[in-house]
Amino acid sequence: MADAPVSIDAKKCVGCGKCVTGCGFGALSLRDAPDANKLGRLAEVDAAACKACYACVGACPFKAISEVKGEVFGTEGLDGYRDIWVFAEQTGGRIAEVVFELLTKARELKAQRGGGCRVCAVLLGSGLPPFVDGELAAYGADVIYRVDDPALAEYEANVYVDAVAQLVAKHRPEVILAGATAIGRAFFARVAVKVRTGLTADCTALKIEETRNRDTGAMQMLLHQTRPAFGGNIMATIMTPNHRPQMATVRPKVFRKKAMEGGAANCQTIAEALKLIAPLTRAVKREPFADGTDIAAAEILVSGGRGMKKAENFAMLEQLAARLGGEVAASRAAVDAGWVRPSRQVGQTGKTVAPRLYLCFGISGAIQHLEGIRGADTIIAVNSDPNAPIFGVADLGIVGDALEIVPALIRLLPARG
Amino acid sequence: MNVVVCIKQVPDTTNVRINPETNTLMREGVESILNPFDEYALEQGLRLRDECGARLTAVSMGPPQATAVLREALARGADDAVLVSSRAFGGADTLATSYTLAQAIRKACGGTPDLVLFGKQAIDGDTAQVGPGVSEFLGVPLVTYVRRLTVADGAFRAETVMDDGVVTVEGRLPAVMTVLKEADAPRYAPLAGAIRAAKAQVAVLNEKDIVADPVKIGLKGSPTKVVTIFPPPVRGGGEKVVASGDKAAETILEFLGRKGLVKHG
Numbered sequence: 001m002a003d004a005p006v007s008i009d010a011k012k013c014v015g016c017g018k019c020v021t022g023c024g025f026g027a028l029s030l031r032d033a034p035d036a037n038k039l040g041r042l043a044e045v046d047a048a049a050c051k052a053c054y055a056c057v058g059a060c061p062f063k064a065i066s067e068v069k070g071e072v073f074g075t076e077g078l079d080g081y082r083d084i085w086v087f088a089e090q091t092g093g094r095i096a097e098v099v100f101e102l103l104t105k106a107r108e109l110k111a112q113r114g115g116g117c118r119v120c121a122v123l124l125g126s127g128l129p130p131f132v133d134g135e136l137a138a139y140g141a142d143v144i145y146r147v148d149d150p151a152l153a154e155y156e157a158n159v160y161v162d163a164v165a166q167l168v169a170k171h172r173p174e175v176i177l178a179g180a181t182a183i184g185r186a187f188f189a190r191v192a193v194k195v196r197t198g199l200t201a202d203c204t205a206l207k208i209e210e211t212r213n214r215d216t217g218a219m220q221m222l223l224h225q226t227r228p229a230f231g232g233n234i235m236a237t238i239m240t241p242n243h244r245p246q247m248a249t250v251r252p253k254v255f256r257k258k259a260m261e262g263g264a265a266n267c268q269t270i271a272e273a274l275k276l277i278a279p280l281t282r283a284v285k286r287e288p289f290a291d292g293t294d295i296a297a298a299e300i301l302v303s304g305g306r307g308m309k310k311a312e313n314f315a316m317l318e319q320l321a322a323r324l325g326g327e328v329a330a331s332r333a334a335v336d337a338g339w340v341r342p343s344r345q346v347g348q349t350g351k352t353v354a355p356r357l358y359l360c361f362g363i364s365g366a367i368q369h370l371e372g373i374r375g376a377d378t379i380i381a382v383n384s385d386p387n388a389p390i391f392g393v394a395d396l397g398i399v400g401d402a403l404e405i406v407p408a409l410i411r412l413l414p415a416r417g
Numbered sequence: 418m419n420v421v422v423c424i425k426q427v428p429d430t431t432n433v434r435i436n437p438e439t440n441t442l443m444r445e446g447v448e449s450i451l452n453p454f455d456e457y458a459l460e461q462g463l464r465l466r467d468e469c470g471a472r473l474t475a476v477s478m479g480p481p482q483a484t485a486v487l488r489e490a491l492a493r494g495a496d497d498a499v500l501v502s503s504r505a506f507g508g509a510d511t512l513a514t515s516y517t518l519a520q521a522i523r524k525a526c527g528g529t530p531d532l533v534l535f536g537k538q539a540i541d542g543d544t545a546q547v548g549p550g551v552s553e554f555l556g557v558p559l560v561t562y563v564r565r566l567t568v569a570d571g572a573f574r575a576e577t578v579m580d581d582g583v584v585t586v587e588g589r590l591p592a593v594m595t596v597l598k599e600a601d602a603p604r605y606a607p608l609a610g611a612i613r614a615a616k617a618q619v620a621v622l623n624e625k626d627i628v629a630d631p632v633k634i635g636l637k638g639s640p641t642k643v644v645t646i647f648p649p650p651v652r653g654g655g656e657k658v659v660a661s662g663d664k665a666a667e668t669i670l671e672f673l674g675r676k677g678l679v680k681h682g
Contacts, residue, residue, distance in 0.1 A: 005508075005636060024435075024442060024645075024646040025442060025646075026442060046507075047504055047507050047508075048480065048504045048506075048507030048508070049507065050507070050508060050636070051508055051636075051642070051643045052508065052636055052642060052643075053642075053643055053644055053645065053646075055645075071632075073632050073637060073638070074640070091581065155579075157549075157558075157559045157560070157561065158558055158559060161553075161559075181580050182561070182562055182578070182579045182580045183579070183580070185545050185561075186545075186549055186559065186561035186562070186595075187549070187559075189511070189544075189545065189546035189548075189549035189550055190549040190550065190552060190553045190559055192511075192512065192546070192550075193512055193515055193549070193550040193553040193554065194553050196512065196640075197512075197640050198510060198512060198639070198640030198641035199511065199512075199544075199546060199641070200641060201543065201544040201545060201546060202543060202544075214642070224644075228543075228649065229541065229542060229543065229646075230428070230430045230433040230442075230541055231430035231431065231433070231540060231541075231543070232649060233430060233433045233434055233435060233649070234433065234435050234442065234646050234647075234648065234649070235646065235647050235648070235649050235650075236643050236645070236646045237643075237644045237645045237646075237647075238641050238642065238643050238644065239641070239642050239644050240640045240641050240642070241642060242640065243640035280558035280588055281558055281560060281586040281587065281588035281592075282586060282587050282588065283584050283585065283586050284574075284585050284586065284587050285583075285584070285585035286582060286583075286584050286585075287582050287583045287584075287585075288581055288582035289581060289582045289583075292581065292582075294580075300678070324678075324679065342578075342599060343580075348543060349538075349540075349543075356678065357673070357676075357678050359669075366431065367431070367649075368430075368431075370652075371649075374652070378676055378678065380669060380672065380673075382665070382669075386657070386659070391654050391657055392651070392652075392653075392654045393651075393652045393653075393654055394654055394655060394657075395654075395655040395672075396655055396656060396658070396668070396669065396672045397654065397655070397656070397657040397658065398657075398658055398659075398660055398665045398668060398669065399657060399658070399659040399660070400659065400660050400661045400662075400665045401661060404661055404662050404665075405661065405662065405665045405666055405669075408662050408663045408665065408666035409666040409669060409670070411663075411666075412663070412666050412667065412670055413670070413679070
């Protein structure tokens with residue numbers, strides 16, 4: 001049996017159960033121990049369920065629980081790591097929007113970190129236009145590591161992994177952020193494993209703060225990574241105390257981009273010549289979506305769910321969206337039913353959106369869906385069920401039949417010329 | 418051809434809540450299910466078994482009760498099932514899990530199999546990291562977000578869905594792939610399969626069986642530490658109006674007008 005990260009002193013434990021309610025992971029329980037104390041029970045810890053958060057240590061009024069100090073395994077020479085990196089994802093010379101959002105956040109983190117920390121962009125590609133560097137500088141990149149190589153002309157996961165892992169080994173960043181896009185999510189996870197560090201996916205909040213390392217007791221500047229788990233029912237704050245770099249991905253539209261006044265003063269581009277592996281897979285066909293709309297970028301979204309009843313009814317939503325100058329989105333139920341293509345799905349397994357207006361019809365508002373619309377400025381919901389959870393977050397809720405109300409809206413709204 | 422499908426037993430997350438007073442997970446009455454995305458990976462494995470005569474092994478890492486999802490895989494037609502289970506694996510994050518699974522896969526197949534399939538992500542953690550992580554530990558190519566797959570003569574062709582379109586990629590096996598739910602719909606287990614699965618032996622591998630380095634597994638082998646959990650911030654709701662037809666439409670337009678989102682005359 002593995003040793004649990006906490007030990008319980010049977011002489012001090014009175015069987016009160018405060019640790020059981022204090023544990024967020026159900027790792028503590030009480031077992032019968034008739035002779036141990038008045039209540040005749042003792043706390044015990046399930047090593048397999050324990051996440052070493054040590055909440056129980058503080059929860060015990062009798063100081064019966066203590067942290068078990070084990071040998072700490074981690075990256076050697078943590079102090080040799082510096083700077084905050086942002087993976088500057090690009091396709092065909094166009095930088096992904098999420099990169100600007102991450103650079104904006106990285107500037108904030110740099111100020112929190114202090115101590116000469118810089119914001120660095122990692123740019124991979126082939127024959128990239130020079131203006132790209134200016135764009136990255138405008139959002140605060142102090143340094144751009146630019147790898148220009150024919151092998152990087154198009155995204156190939158395995159070559160990307162090789163390139164970023166080599167740069168990490170060479171320059172030792174303290175933090176690396178990437179967008180949780182189809183590209184970022186896949187290859188970044190492999191980079192983290194290759195460099196043997198931790199990665200937290202889909203963070204919704206990031207900050208750097210002086211924190212006590214629970215393993216060593218030392219004070220460290222650590223990246224606090226907050227993300228939803230269990231489909232958005234729970235938020236967890238995660239840290240990577242003993243390994244570097246600290247890696248995180250963030251979905252598009254979770255943070256807001258803001259150009260830096262005047263841009264980074266002395267942005268420096270460093271051309272990196274790497275000896276890369278040959279691509280392991282070959283793209284033989286590319287079919288861009290006929291419908292290239294990115295709902296994450298839309299300012300106004302008209303969204304439909306199960307309550308729209310059938311695929312044909314989405315034509316109404318398209319009409320309404322056109323009149324409002326917006327795009328059509330959908331819930332998972334509508335996508336699963338085949339009424340709307342998956343690229344328009346909003347929520348935990350779809351996209352995170354942050355429109356000025358989210359107008360939704362027949363969407364009940366499962367937690368996974370609500371997670372995806374957290375960033376919306378204004379939410380208006382129409383649903384026939386007065387108890388639908390969507391009303392809990394809507395700025396205006398209409399209890400009524402979407403199939404009646406959508407045509408009425410179309411009738412009352414002037415067509416856009 | 419040896420094909421492995423990695424599957425996970427997960428709580429049905431639609432029912433997991435946090436008790437706001439104690440900040441604890443309320444797992445009571447939450448059903449355990451086969452991760453929905455893994456159903457599609459399993460189906461691709463079964464298809465390769467049917468069409469190419471592949472030997473399909475289902476592998477799951479988890480507590481003893483995770484045997485249930487392995488029996489489901491056997492019932493649908495998997496040839497073997499392996500449970501990777503030990504208290505020493507407890508507290509593993511995605512790095513330690515990737516290492517443990519890679520070691521177990523090698524052990525179960527007597528080497529690196531031709532193809533390892535994963536679902537796109539698991540609905541409890543939603544990280545989508547373990548498939549890519551296993552590809553690194555096995556040292557084989559990674560292909561993500563596959564919606565269609567063909568395999569012949571040691572080579573593969575896969576349609577992968579990216580943010581802006583579909584990219585068809587080709588390469589040589591072995592490989593690790595993650596499968597989308599746009600792929601073939603999962604089959605039901607035939608009755609005969611269910612009967613066979615109920616009687617089948619599910620092999621269990623622990624840290625010694627897979628020759629794991631003790632510092633690379635469980636909590637010790639996990640760089641990420643969960644520091645706190647808390648309920649998600651709530652966004653307050655606004656007014657709620659019962660209305661239909663034109664009346665409802667006017668209420669919406671008036672609201673939009675007030676917010677400056679449409680011109681309402």
